[in-house]
Amino acid sequence: MEVLDRVSEHIDAPSWRVWFEGTRPVDLREDRLEISVPNSFAKEYIEGRFKGLLEEALDSALGAEDSSLIVSIEGPEARGVRRENGRNNDGNGGMDGAEVVRNARTPRPFKAKYTFDTFVIGAGNRFAHAAAMAVAETPGVVYNPLFIYGGVGLGKTHLLHAVGQYVEEQDPTSGIRYVTCENFTNDFINSVRDNAPLDFQRRYRENDVLLIDDIQFLEGKIETQEAFFHTFNALYEENKQIVITSDRHPKYIPTLEDRLVSRFEWGLVTDIQPPDLETRIAILRKKAMMDKLEVDDEVLTFIASKVSTNIRELEGALVRILAYSSLYGRQVSVPLAEEVLKDILLDAAYREIPVELIQHEVCRYFGVAKADLVGQSRSKPFAYPRQVAMYLCRELTDESLPKIGRAFGGRDHSTVMHATSKIANLINSDRDVFNQIHEITYQIKSKR
Numbered sequence: 001m002e003v004l005d006r007v008s009e010h011i012d013a014p015s016w017r018v019w020f021e022g023t024r025p026v027d028l029r030e031d032r033l034e035i036s037v038p039n040s041f042a043k044e045y046i047e048g049r050f051k052g053l054l055e056e057a058l059d060s061a062l063g064a065e066d067s068s069l070i071v072s073i074e075g076p077e078a079r080g081v082r083r084e085n086g087r088n089n090d091g092n093g094g095m096d097g098a099e100v101v102r103n104a105r106t107p108r109p110f111k112a113k114y115t116f117d118t119f120v121i122g123a124g125n126r127f128a129h130a131a132a133m134a135v136a137e138t139p140g141v142v143y144n145p146l147f148i149y150g151g152v153g154l155g156k157t158h159l160l161h162a163v164g165q166y167v168e169e170q171d172p173t174s175g176i177r178y179v180t181c182e183n184f185t186n187d188f189i190n191s192v193r194d195n196a197p198l199d200f201q202r203r204y205r206e207n208d209v210l211l212i213d214d215i216q217f218l219e220g221k222i223e224t225q226e227a228f229f230h231t232f233n234a235l236y237e238e239n240k241q242i243v244i245t246s247d248r249h250p251k252y253i254p255t256l257e258d259r260l261v262s263r264f265e266w267g268l269v270t271d272i273q274p275p276d277l278e279t280r281i282a283i284l285r286k287k288a289m290m291d292k293l294e295v296d297d298e299v300l301t302f303i304a305s306k307v308s309t310n311i312r313e314l315e316g317a318l319v320r321i322l323a324y325s326s327l328y329g330r331q332v333s334v335p336l337a338e339e340v341l342k343d344i345l346l347d348a349a350y351r352e353i354p355v356e357l358i359q360h361e362v363c364r365y366f367g368v369a370k371a372d373l374v375g376q377s378r379s380k381p382f383a384y385p386r387q388v389a390m391y392l393c394r395e396l397t398d399e400s401l402p403k404i405g406r407a408f409g410g411r412d413h414s415t416v417m418h419a420t421s422k423i424a425n426l427i428n429s430d431r432d433v434f435n436q437i438h439e440i441t442y443q444i445k446s447k448r
């Protein structure tokens with residue numbers, strides 16, 4: 001048992017469960033250990049993959065140099081019950097042996113650290129997290145498909161991997177396929193090139209859970225969209241879970257066919273918003289803890305206050321500071337962090353967008369005078385552009401609500417809040433508004 005315990009430290013939990021759970025020591029004589037496994041698949045697999053590891057562990061447990069391991073079969077198969085049509089009657093839950101091999105051998109592309117446990121929940125991602133957790137617990141039952149969208153580096157891939165790893169933990173035999181949209185496209189193109197449509201279909205349709213990352217790259221790929229449409233239908237009809245991520249709402253992926261957009265909306269479409277300061281600090285704390293690093297809260301707060309829109313950059317900033325501190329043998333502190341992040345901070349200052357520029361571009365776009373934009377008239381031709389401008393000030397600058405209010409003729413902060421939420425809602429429901437905002441933002445950014 002000690003040998004098995006030692007070996008378990010080197011094997012990931014799901015593989016361990018599949019291959020070793022039914023294993024037990026039978027006999028130990030001199031330097032020779034016999035273990036029994038429930039069927040021939042397990043025997044072949046353990047002998048092929050883990051024998052060296054087991055013998056090493058045995059050497060060290062026995063203080064021997066050349067111990068040997070014998071794997072025998074115990075159970076119905078050993079008593080002569082044959083496998084019929086590939087089914088094995090080994091008491092292994094009726095599981096198809098080939099299926100076990102297929103699932104356990106498929107290399108999992110999941111990042112071990114992208115789990116639900118390491119995902120920090122905040123206001124911006126609470127709903128997406130809860131939905132992802134719900135589908136992971138009962139795939140194909142609650143939200144199907146689950147469509148998660150949001151900006152760069154906000155944790156979409158993390159959640160997708162977390163779903164995959166959770167399902168796998170619960171049921172290692174479950175057929176889970178994770179692909180990026182790019183891989184899906186390449187697979188499809190290769191299947192056409194190799195004239196092997198059935199292989200492609202099998203690969204994607206014989207899954208219990210299909211996780212597909214960055215679906216926005218289907219944009220403009222008519223044939224791949226067609227292939228995806230059929231894959232989707234086949235899985236959906238079988239109640240297989242589909243989880244999709246994208247950098248934007250399906251409605252705003254140009255050239256995505258309407259029938260796909262509407263299918264995505266059959267399930268749950270939910271977004272991830274950039275994390276607030278508290279969440280950013282919590283993410284840094286968690287990262288420091290996971291990497292067993294001690295960093296003052298003051299430093300974490302400093303980093304979190306400077307890097308706000310992308311969690312990948314947030315983590316990158318911490319890593320950079322720590323690397324610098326260890327390379328130069330200097331204590332991690334706020335001044336050191338300032339020094340290391342100088343270029344990021346400069347870049348941010350450079351990119352800072354003044355309120356006046358936003359006002360100017362909004363006026364130009366809607367053909368209204370600045371005096372009317374910041375004036376008191378509440379008539380629609382002025383009120384709507386004003387609300388758009390306020391929304392953009394919230395989105396593109398770090399200015400506070402009262403400060404934005406003041407820049408718009410001394411309005412109250414609650415007026416700015418109302419304008420911001422109204423436009424944010426419209427963006428999600430009205431394609432014209434979305435396009436307008438997109439266009440104006442582009443104009444503003446191109447002036448920087």
Ligand SMILES: Nc1ncnc2c1ncn2[C@@H]1O[C@H](COP(=O)(O)OP(=O)(O)OP(=O)(O)O)[C@@H](O)[C@H]1O
Pocket residue numbers: 114118119120121125150151152153154155156157158159214247283311312315
């Ligand atoms: N809520 C969170 N808690 C902890 N870590 C997070 C969280 N959100 C994101 N991260 C981390 O931030 C990094 C970027 O996340 P991820 O790659 O999932 O983003 P993404 O939204 O898929 O980005 P992209 O649009 O570039 O594909 C990862 O290291 C991830 O673990």
